[in-house]
């Protein structure tokens with residue numbers, strides 16, 4: 001993959017999958033913009049990339065705040081002269097059973113996972129359309145968009161990302177902007193560590209549903225996200241590619257996480 005001469009923005013780029021995408025894009029020659037609520041972690045990541053000779057900028061931003069996103073995109077385009085690639089990796093989980101899910105959980109997951117994908121995409125796409133530069137947008141969905149756990153708010157939010165991806169692809173195709181998503185299986189990031197810390201049984205339950213018998217390294221997910229963002233995926237748009245260690249293909253599995 002070659003991103004030389006391209007400017008790439010990654011939301012949630014300070015850690016986990018987002019940070020792996022940032023590293024992959026920078027290694028392939030892109031100028032990168034790390035967007036994250038955690039500005040300090042973003043700054044540290046950008047400084048490490050600059051030390052290695054890459055061009056990297058960190059911007060603090062809540063991706064679900066429309067005014068903040070508009071200002072962030074204006075800053076990023078002013079700094080690098082435009083955006084060619086956007087990867088929307090910012091997201092949160094909510095490991096709460098449907099019966100216990102609160103209205104505020106639904107609001108939070110709607111706000112960050114859905115609106116926080118929509119707003120940067122719309123702002124960046126408007127810029128791409130205005131400058132007639134084309135481009136590529138990659139959203140991060142989950143296997144939970146199509147197979148269920150009891151965690152209703154999260155599954156709902158990731159199913160919505162799939163719908164948003166398809167609509168964006170239709171709207172933006174005439175402008176040479178492709179939009180795809182990665183449907184991630186379970187990967188070793190701080191989000192997973194936090195989930196397992198509060199529910200240790202979850203680790204075995206997840207592995208029992210993963211034919212490859214292990215969790216993904218974030219780099220394995222970033223490889224596919226960056227492929228979708230690259231010219232090598234030039235005829236792909238509107239797709240969600242599931243990178244799940246075989247989970248969706250599996251028929252038999254061990255029942256997981258049922259109350260006694």
Ligand SMILES: NC(=O)c1ccc[n+]([C@@H]2O[C@H](COP(=O)([O-])OP(=O)(O)OC[C@H]3O[C@@H](n4cnc5c(N)ncnc54)[C@H](O)[C@@H]3O)[C@@H](O)[C@H]2O)c1
Nearest residue numbers: 012016017036037062063090091142184186187189190191
């Ligand atoms: N870890 C998994 O197993 C897994 C599986 C499927 C899908 N995903 C999805 O992958 C994406 C990345 O997850 P991860 O595991 O790297 O998570 P993570 O918690 O390790 O990293 C998420 C990053 O997003 C940032 N962020 C959160 N809210 C934000 C906001 N409002 N504005 C800006 N930045 C914000 C955080 O500060 C953090 O740096 C998420 O969309 C997640 O839902 C993760």
